[in-house]
Amino acid sequence: MTSSNCGVTTLRLDSQTERASVHLLPCEIEYDGAAEVSQFFTATIKDRKHEKTVSFRGRGLKGQEVICPQGYSGLVLREVNKPGSDQEDRNVKVSSVFQKFTYWNLETLPNSDDGIVMAMAWPDLADAVSVLHFLQ
């Protein structure tokens, strides 16, 4: 532990948690909050010959579905109340769970050299490394 604040974290997982369709875009949107995703984005996705295309703010994107590593789930967290001071614990609620998400690249098709695709291999590798470590 490097810092003393926020040492305790509460994670609430309701059984009724919604499954969300998650999209990872190759840009930074200076906004946090609700957005008309299904109206503007999901409705305009074209899926031909295993190639997903869409546009965002007039820029062409190409996408691919990425599946979470086996045994792992993706979580979308929402902070219930912002802590008043850094002495208080942060409290976040799981607002949705996902097993896969769509990863979008600007104009080029996502490929195995993309960081996010490569990152998905880490849990398997981590397992292998710890088994090796244990055997030694």
Next chain:
Amino acid sequence: MDLSEFEADNSVSCRLASAIPDVCKTQDCCLGIDEAGRGPVLGPMVYGICFCPVSKKEDLKNLKLADSKTLTEEQREDLFLKLDEAKSFVGWALQILSPNTISTSMLQRSKYNLNALSHDAAIGLVQFVLDSGVQLKELFVDTVGPAAKYQEKLSQRFPGVEVTVCPKADSLFPIVSAASICAKVARDHAVKSWTFPEDMGELDTNYGSGYPNDPKTKAWLLKYLDPVFGYPQFVRFSWSTAQTLLDSKAVPVHWDDDEEDGEKAAARQNNTSMLSYFKASAQQSDSRTPHRFFTERRLQSLHTL
């Protein structure tokens, strides 16, 4: 005019064509090119070509064609029907460039400007006609850009074809008037019957002419601006009118190829600004630098939220 092929997917570019008259495959032909909807911030841009045997130029003149801009919508519809009736010797083809194609091309990483897009559409249509067996000898093109350069480009691309590029060709040559009527009719139909893939609910279709200086168009653009997504694909995002509105009314979006500089951009991109070297050094963390394996994958160890 049947646009159902385009309407099936109005996010991409689409080619529509009449049947090729048999006489055009055996006799020397002339061909006219014109465009419709270059200026508007809304809807597609349409490239149209019309062709007929050189020997039938007089018959074409008798149809009393004129530049589509000087005609009413009704007159254009009538003339398009007349062209259709003359299908034994007149053929046409259209390239409909969807607003989404225009936006994504112009805003591409390696910029593809409107002139290049237009020239490629025109060249594509002429090539299509040649591939269909039309004996093309004369080419007439209306242009807004520099005529001489374009004429040279087309002459080189189509050797053996006599190319005439000039402003106002749509009122000088009936075959270009015919092309302009086809293009304009298609553009009007496409705008009028635009199906929004976005669920727009009770949509106000009072968007005026679509030209940026039309107050109705401006009002529509203000009314339908979404703070995150900006606009439906019906709008050309690459137009300065749209961009100015997005810059002032929508949330900022940053791409990795944005041309921005300054300390703020550097800070946002997590780069170290030169100035930071002059600041009192922050407490040195004792953590080791993670291995390249992790930084390349943007993986970080988290201890706290």
